[in-house]
Amino acid sequence: MKRIHGIRGLASVVLAASMVASFSVIVATSGSASAVAKPRAASSTFVIGSVNSVQKLDPDIITNFLDFEALGLIYNTLVQENASLKIVPDLATSWAFSNGNKTLTLQLRQGVKFDDGSTMTSADVVASLDRATATATADPSASFIGSVTNIAASGPNTVVLTMSHADVSVLEGLTTVNMAIMPAAAITAGTIATKPDGTGPFAYSANVANTSFTMTANPNYWGGAPSLSTVEIETIPTEQSISAALEAGTIQMGLLSEPTVVNTLPKSYPVQKVLSLSYRALQLQDKKGILSNVNARRAIACATNRKQILQDSVFGQGKVVGPVPLGPYASKPVSAICPTQNLKLAKTYLKAAGKPSGFSFTAITSTDLDSTSAAQAVAMQSELAQVGIKMKIQNLASNAYIQDWLGGKFQAAFAENGADPDPYVMYGRYFGKGADLGVPAGYSSKSLQSLLLAGDENSTAAGQAKDWAAVTTNLTSNAVWIWLFDSNVFAALSPTVHGFTLSPVNSTQLYSLATTTVS
Amino acid sequence: MTVLSTIVRRLLSTLVTLLGVSIIIFIVLRLLPGNAVTASLGVSEGLLTHAQVAALDRYYGVGQPAVQQYFSWLHATLTGNLGVSLVSRESVSTLIGTALPVTLELAFFAMLVGVVLGVGVGMFSALHPGRWQDDLGQFVSVVGLAIPSFILGTVLVTYMSFHFHYFPSSLTFVGLFTNPWLNFQQIIFPALVLSLGIAAAILRTTRAAVLEVSNLNFARTALGKGVSRRAFIWRHLFLNALTAVVTMSGIQLGYLLGGTVIIEQIFILPGLGRLLITSINNRDFPVVQSVILIFAAGFVIVNMLVDVFYTSIDPRTRKR
Numbered sequence: 001m002k003r004i005h006g007i008r009g010l011a012s013v014v015l016a017a018s019m020v021a022s023f024s025v026i027v028a029t030s031g032s033a034s035a036v037a038k039p040r041a042a043s044s045t046f047v048i049g050s051v052n053s054v055q056k057l058d059p060d061i062i063t064n065f066l067d068f069e070a071l072g073l074i075y076n077t078l079v080q081e082n083a084s085l086k087i088v089p090d091l092a093t094s095w096a097f098s099n100g101n102k103t104l105t106l107q108l109r110q111g112v113k114f115d116d117g118s119t120m121t122s123a124d125v126v127a128s129l130d131r132a133t134a135t136a137t138a139d140p141s142a143s144f145i146g147s148v149t150n151i152a153a154s155g156p157n158t159v160v161l162t163m164s165h166a167d168v169s170v171l172e173g174l175t176t177v178n179m180a181i182m183p184a185a186a187i188t189a190g191t192i193a194t195k196p197d198g199t200g201p202f203a204y205s206a207n208v209a210n211t212s213f214t215m216t217a218n219p220n221y222w223g224g225a226p227s228l229s230t231v232e233i234e235t236i237p238t239e240q241s242i243s244a245a246l247e248a249g250t251i252q253m254g255l256l257s258e259p260t261v262v263n264t265l266p267k268s269y270p271v272q273k274v275l276s277l278s279y280r281a282l283q284l285q286d287k288k289g290i291l292s293n294v295n296a297r298r299a300i301a302c303a304t305n306r307k308q309i310l311q312d313s314v315f316g317q318g319k320v321v322g323p324v325p326l327g328p329y330a331s332k333p334v335s336a337i338c339p340t341q342n343l344k345l346a347k348t349y350l351k352a353a354g355k356p357s358g359f360s361f362t363a364i365t366s367t368d369l370d371s372t373s374a375a376q377a378v379a380m381q382s383e384l385a386q387v388g389i390k391m392k393i394q395n396l397a398s399n400a401y402i403q404d405w406l407g408g409k410f411q412a413a414f415a416e417n418g419a420d421p422d423p424y425v426m427y428g429r430y431f432g433k434g435a436d437l438g439v440p441a442g443y444s445s446k447s448l449q450s451l452l453l454a455g456d457e458n459s460t461a462a463g464q465a466k467d468w469a470a471v472t473t474n475l476t477s478n479a480v481w482i483w484l485f486d487s488n489v490f491a492a493l494s495p496t497v498h499g500f501t502l503s504p505v506n507s508t509q510l511y512s513l514a515t516t517t518v519s
Numbered sequence: 520m521t522v523l524s525t526i527v528r529r530l531l532s533t534l535v536t537l538l539g540v541s542i543i544i545f546i547v548l549r550l551l552p553g554n555a556v557t558a559s560l561g562v563s564e565g566l567l568t569h570a571q572v573a574a575l576d577r578y579y580g581v582g583q584p585a586v587q588q589y590f591s592w593l594h595a596t597l598t599g600n601l602g603v604s605l606v607s608r609e610s611v612s613t614l615i616g617t618a619l620p621v622t623l624e625l626a627f628f629a630m631l632v633g634v635v636l637g638v639g640v641g642m643f644s645a646l647h648p649g650r651w652q653d654d655l656g657q658f659v660s661v662v663g664l665a666i667p668s669f670i671l672g673t674v675l676v677t678y679m680s681f682h683f684h685y686f687p688s689s690l691t692f693v694g695l696f697t698n699p700w701l702n703f704q705q706i707i708f709p710a711l712v713l714s715l716g717i718a719a720a721i722l723r724t725t726r727a728a729v730l731e732v733s734n735l736n737f738a739r740t741a742l743g744k745g746v747s748r749r750a751f752i753w754r755h756l757f758l759n760a761l762t763a764v765v766t767m768s769g770i771q772l773g774y775l776l777g778g779t780v781i782i783e784q785i786f787i788l789p790g791l792g793r794l795l796i797t798s799i800n801n802r803d804f805p806v807v808q809s810v811i812l813i814f815a816a817g818f819v820i821v822n823m824l825v826d827v828f829y830t831s832i833d834p835r836t837r838k839r
Contacts, residue, residue, distance in 0.1 A: 240677065245686055
């Protein structure tokens, strides 16, 4: 052992060498921090961090939010929703319904050029809408203009849509990027899925799968060339890493949804927030079992403290809403029977349902699809327990949840559904006659179908307001589902960014990048 | 048994193992609920007509029998065609070709630092048994094993960015030959995080092996015969302890490939791990199958190399 102790020196050298090598690496690299961070900041590339990645380049088949936001910068639609969720001109400068709301005539903006340099005409619009409505395309928004039986050009700058029945919601259906206008030549050439070609403020440059999506300013943009020469959406897998990248100055904007991450950002980083164009609800299946009893469903509605669920699941970052969360027809009050928790009334409904001591049911959640769904479920579980209603929670993987949801194989499901200012677009697919999503909706009623149809056919603002208020009353008084809340989405900005306004509309959420500058 | 016959035997068993892995991966992926259409469209699938869904099923090959899908995939894989991503429509070979170098580079640096630290500190501890140096080594190893790499990675990223405004990995990743200095900065921090766990395991193994060898008769004899300190440490202690160290290093390298999955997420590295997570979420079967197969092949090949290395460093294994 004496000799072993005698070789201490050599061992020390090995250890010291290891430590020095490691620490020298750290020190050397840390010392160059600013030298590394500066090139990106100094360049004209505006980098947006998002946990998602752009998955598809064909605007007619996209379904995830980021695809809408990214392609919404490249493509225009005939009409779009502004920040107040009102329909405003985009590639159509004006429009008019006629023939008892069965015909829609749109006048096109003139002098608009596609990225390939060609000028947009009515033939491009007809080709684009024909493609969107073709079965082979499988456009998920095709049903929104499902009543359209004919799309025709009437001169170089006029397009006429003919509907099978009065349907003013068609206009709303045209606002999504799924109805993007693209060159007829590109459709014929079959290049849409690989090389986006639109009329928006930015032009497609490159897409590295799961990594980055790059666009360059469109110098021919009809709204004026953007000052940002290049915009890159970089996929950053966690929101904590987005926050870190923002701090490090390697990105200029972070798209966030976790309030906990937003709260950790220093005050010097402006954070914009808007209510998302979606809503959380507990969907109920009324076909069999205890939930087929309207009073049992009403008891759930009245025992629910929506404000507390909002607080527990998203730290209060959002708003308690009814069936129509946003827009000119937003539900007021949020429920016709219990706008706020009313345990006494809940117990009354339980008695009426023949279950004075309560009942039990199972609700499915998927934290893969909505990370807050488990927190919503746990909060609601404790609230319902106050009146003896036992809600079992079953958390499923995303695809299992989707399969059960689509097949209506659930008693209750915590869901995050897309919203729209037009209630018919929102609920026609769930509760309308022959609704595409009638199975997961779990409820059908002729009176509700009639109300939806009346609202869809009515083109006067006052008439629609009355019709849509009646729809809200019908949905909530029958406790068809339990509508909970709408949460905020956030855009955290570098202090150097000016002129950006986050829009609640997915298709135009980032559209103000067209007028954004970086100092 | 010669080195060559060892290699041939191990290569054959590697092929059988990989075939088994491919079958298991294939079955497990098909047992998961949902398919590529569901993953691609989510609940929006419900908005499509039956004709639209049928068109998508044909497009994604959803309706084909599982056995037919397996053999057509296996045949294509053996002929070098890994298929096309169901999401991005890019060839899987291209996706893996872009991601693999990132993961290999990360694994190389992590292993390098882990082995240097683990062997160095392990030797240091073993040569001072029961003293403060040994206690320090033990403490380092316990810390290394106890702290999960994802926590250490998150803390490191947060600390560097908030205090030094430094997060080189958040810049678009650059290749080793494109910008070596930036590439080094992007790789070294995740490599250091990954290396801590590796170093801890190797440290403990090295220490235990060296201590065991130092108590054997030949070691005491060597000391009694007056062998020099350097020769005693390296020729008698280290070389005899090397088998255990190599075994542990091989195991750690295998696990390291799995560890990169999490670390690549935190440090925004576009490697195989991140590609795997994204593809699993998207039910992108061709990519998932190929990436898992590569991870499995990596694990098996590393173990094969360890076996071959045994025959070089331990003559007893050649006589069996």
